[in-house]
Amino acid sequence: MSENESRPVVVGVDGSPASQAALRWAVEDARRRGCAVDAVSAWHADYGVMIGPLPAEVFAEVTPQALKAAAQKVLDRAVQGFEGVEIRRILVEGDPRDVLFNASENAALLVVGNRGHSRLVEAILGSVSAYCVHHASCPVVVVRELKVEQERPAAEPAVSLTPGPLL
Structure with a gap:
């Protein structure tokens, strides 16, 4: 077994559909490599969004x-189920970015999901996948969340509409 095969495939898991797709991809890749999968999840208390007194039930x-x-x-x-x-x-x-960066140091590969937020949302919230691509210590695979298109009923012929009075 080579050195790369003994290193795990690391995957970021947060319960989102994008992270589930990344986990499926990571498991298949680890099967081919003959190595383990490290399913890594990060959590942290963010009290910055709480304003004012909280009821005891909420605080608990x-x-x-x-x-x-x-x-x-x-x-x-x-x-479950793999x-x-x-x-x-x-x-x-x-922070998920730091946790996955640290996990990448001993990984053969880092796999992360991408929810496909708009550029504005990513600018405000930051993108874990973009951070990993630029800073990880190993190759990174970004798995995009699959968008299921709803079946549309047969459309009637389009009628050209004028947006308003033309001056």
Whole structure:
């Protein structure tokens, strides 16, 4: 076995459809390589969005322990049903960009999903996949979320519409 085969395929998992597609891709690639998959999920408490006093019930749901437990549940649910390859579940507190960057240091490959947000949303929120592509220590595969097109009924012939009075 070569050095590359003993290193895992690392995949970012957050429970989104894009990350599920990335996980499927990573599992298939790991099968071909004969290595394990490290399913990595990041969680962190972001209290910056909370304003004002909170009811005790709400506060109990945003404790670090509750957030970690919720993230663990998402990770466990995401990796269910995959067979034929070892999947190690790794839950880390921190920013997803930093967590995946650190995981890439010992990886054969890093696989991340891309939700296809608009450029404006990515400029405001940042893009984990773009960060990984530019900073990871190993090759990176970005798997785009599949968009399922709804079947449209047969359209009637288009009628040309005038947008308003022409002056």
